[in-house]
Amino acid sequence: MSEKYPIVAVTGSSGAGTTTVRHAFQDIFRREGISGAFVEGNAFLRYDRKEMERVIREAQAQGKALRHFGPELNQFERIEALFKEYSERGTGEVRHYVTESEFEQFGLPPGTFTPWRQIPVDTDLLFYEGMHGGVVARTWTRRKMSPSHNPRVIERRNAEDGNNGVDVAQYVDLLIGVVPVVNLEWIQKIHRDTSVKGQSPEAVTHTILRRLRNYTFYITPQFSLTDINFQRVPVVDTSNPFIARDVPTPDESIVVIRFREPAKFHFPNLLRRIQDSFMSRPNTIVIPGGKMDLAMEIICTPLVHELLEKKKNK
Secondary structure (H helix, E strand, C coil), X not given: CCCCCCEEEEECCCCCXXXXXXXXXXXXXXXXXXXXXXXXXXXXXXCCHHHHHHHHHHHHHCCCCCCCCXXXXXXXXXXXXXXXXXXXXXXXXXXXXXXXXXXXXXXXXXXXXXXXXXXCCXXXXXXXXXXXXXXXXXXXXXXXXXXXXXXXXXXXXXXXXXXXXXXXXXXXXXXXXXXXXXXXXXHHHHHHHHHCCCCCHHHHHXXXXXXXXXXXXXXXXXXXXXXXXXXXXXXXXXXXXXXXXXXXXXXXXXXXXXXCCHHHCCHHHHHHHCCCCEEEECCEEEEEHHHHHHHHHHHHHHHHXXXXXXXXXX
């Protein structure tokens, strides 16, 4: 963590809705006149799309299962290096993964990367959106409560896979999790990958099942480290996500928001400002799904201001 060069990270799996949260923060930054260095998690894939497909095919031919969410296919060490350098110097190396809608803008084929470049040194903060904003690459982790009961204090052991202690979370000043209930997450991924990437529902389903085990090792543990979790829960039947034709709309959902440090927030004020919201636990507020953007603005804008105030006074 760094008061002089703060880092905000939004973390969630593929199809969870992190891009929507990024757009909400872009609106906050634009309205508040904040200069953010935006970084996308796909920039840290080890291979471009064609090379990724080749590596996976070769591994499958050898009877190996590569961990899509793990260090074999993701450069955890470069995410950590970026966060470390930004927290110390306000810069670092980034690149961009070109999507189908961006190939004309960048003049590069979809599924490839732009060259690495340095972040300008005059940004107010770094904003990361992707799957590994709070990853700790160990095969064994457990929470160890400090006197302040801060679950970010973790006892760690080295991973058996040879990874030398990558700990991205330690550099993040504000870590936000976006984690729909898993059936909804799968519905969103199937809908996105079939409509945007042109994949068949059967192929997307196979991808989900193939990745499920390492999802539990590399994605799920991050949500125990987040400062705030936004979890969308549908109020319509999603019992079989693999045959669902439509993604439940925000109005067909509620959002469960969990706060790691509830004492920092004035919940009566939040309940008053977010209509039809209620407390389900002392650290949890429930809101209508259609008010998620409003809730993010109300909750996160003061937190960003707090980070920048500390930066100014550093």
